[in-house]
Amino acid sequence: MSTATHPEVRAGRSSVHETVEDFEEFLGDPRDPGSRITFAEQMEYDEREEKAVPAFDALAEWGYPLHYVPAAEGGRFHDMERMFGLIRSLARRDMTPALSSGATFLGAMPVWGWGDAAQRARVAELIKAGAFGAFGLSEADHGCDVVAGEVLAEGGDEAGYLLTGTKWPIGNGIRSTFATIFARTGPAGPRGFSAFLVDKEKLDPLHWATEPRVKTLGLRGADVSGITLEDCPVPADAVIGSRGRGMEEAIKTLQISRTLVTAMSMGVADTGLRTTLDHIRSRRLYGRTVHEIQVIREQVLAAYVDLLVAECTTAATARAISVMPERLSLWSSVTKYLVPGLIDEVLGSLGSVLAARHFMREGVNDGIFQKMLRDNRIVSIFEGTSHVHQHVVASQLPSLLLRPEYDLNTEALLQDLYDHEYEPAEWDLRFDRFKLTNGGLDEITQSLPDVVAAIPAEYATLKQVAAEVLAVQEKLQQGIRQLVKQGNDLHSNARGFTLARQHCLVHAAAACLHTWNANAGRGGFVGRPEWVVLALQRILTRLIPDQQLDPDSLVVVEAEMLSSWEDERLFSLVPLRLGGTGTD
Structure with a gap:
């Protein structure tokens, strides 16, 4: 398990490279059947289109998900260059767990960037417990034209908001425990959107559902799916940062x-x-x-x-x-x-x-x-x-x-x-x-x-x-x-x-x-x-x-x-x- 942020550094390198080497040593050679993540096992899960549970167990044992959480919230994140190196190392074994776990980091980033203390504490708690996250921006009818998004957040007073619409396709739509959902809170335009921290464990089950996994050419073990909300209540304090700043975020x-x-x-x-x-x-x-x-x-x-x-x-x-x-x-x-x-x-x-x-x-x-x-x-x-x-x-x-x-x-x-x-x-x-x-x-x-x-x-x-x-x-x-x-x-x-x-x-x-x-x-x-x-x-x-x-x-x-x-x-x-x- 990784504990050192700055191991001893050799010439021509930084502590970033030492951290990546520590990760490499822990995981072993993916060609070796005795290693923690192997090509053979990842191929088997890909063939079955399933989550490679042993790979995620190995990541948790080393402390990989903790690098998605800032130090102030009890995590091990230090800098993005280090994160880049760890992702590169994981992806050379299999891109599927790199993408699936990366979607959690993506879902958490708006909270780290603009969230309040309570939001940051909750997301940190979930990630440290092994939860997945999602980033709900894409919509089926709009693709990259995100300003045309139709998922709607009605309300805004102390009673909170009602979220309606579907985010699809997104990573970890089914597996995620939390998601950052971008929804329309005003008239058309970049100031018409806000970001919401949606905690699935606290949602009314009658007002939301997941969309089925998409069959994909690659990344067959990944959860590429969606989330549908129908007049789904979320509290007023679910807004991440300021109302109307969601697109900028x-x-x-x-x-x-x-x-x-x-x-x-x-x-x-x-x-x-x-x-x-x-x-x-x-x-x-x-x-x-x-x-x-x-x-x-x-x-x-x-x-x-x-x-x-x-x-x-x-x-x-x-x-x-x-x-x-x-x-x-x-x-x-x-x-x-x-x-x-x-x-x-x-x-x-x-x-x-x-x-x-x-x-x-x-x-x-x-x-x-x-x-x-x-x-x-x-x-x-x-x-x-x-x-x-x-x-x-x-x-x-x-x-x-x-x-x-x-x-x-x-x-x-x-x-x-x-x-x-x-x-x-x-x-x-x-x-x-x-x-x-x-x-x-x-x-x-x-x-x-x-x-x-x-x-x-x-x-x-x-x-x-x-x-x-x-x-x-x-x-x-x-x-x-x-x-x-x-x-x-x-x-x-x-x-x-x-x-x-x-x-x-x-x-x-x-x-x-x-x-x-x-x-x-x-x-x-x-x-x-x-x-x-x-x-x-x-x-x-x-x-x-x-x-x-x-x-x-x-x-x-x-x-x-x-x-x-x-x-x-x-x-x-x-x-x-x-x-x-x-x-x-």
């Missing part, structure tokens, strides 16, 4: 949740790559291992580099939740748009390498690859579809054209965002600093010209490739200016969405450069320029045709990938030991 909460769900994609990608290497490093064809076939070798390495690109993008956004939450309205949408789709591509590419075995529900690592492939498909959809996030990014692009001066404050912020030894401060889960827009500030991409100019001349290849990215950014900005001059709204036409996609790729490239910049002085793999060269080239393949990967860099990066596989370390720029590998 939902939007700010989603800035966090859309970041955290990308941790699931990162975990899935690790297992996808590890399973592929487990197979092709031993399978022989044409008198050699499959991995020795050159085209296969480069294809697998490209998947590894894409995973590193995704990590650089997600890691800074997760840290920004506490370091610079004012930027999350943009950065969380960039991350949510880019990473799940990128990992879908990674899994598709690795699936072609595994060939028939990627389609089998048995065999290599108990057939886990096809489950990971199915499960990750949902990440691009929930917490806002890819189109929603392109819309968010496109709407803010014109405001980013006025580049602020690169000063010591910007440099310090970037160091805090990307330094692997940075120790995140404890966060009380209040949302005081969160904003609905970035206000024209995006230090990650706006600093790109200065960062590229500062690359030492000795790294000629990196400097050349970075210059190509900078040229893409300049062309992107020209396109934005042209649309603005023509009087077009970027978020309402296809060209604007194309520019938004390009911005997300430029953001990823800048994130890779910032990661290298912040950690280069420590040596090790993260300090080598070769991985950055390949990362930028992989990004450029999506922007400029006929990109070739630098052969000298391939050798160095492949050696690190294989070392991580052989030594059972996470495929990551941070050396992190996986479960079942013992201690140093």
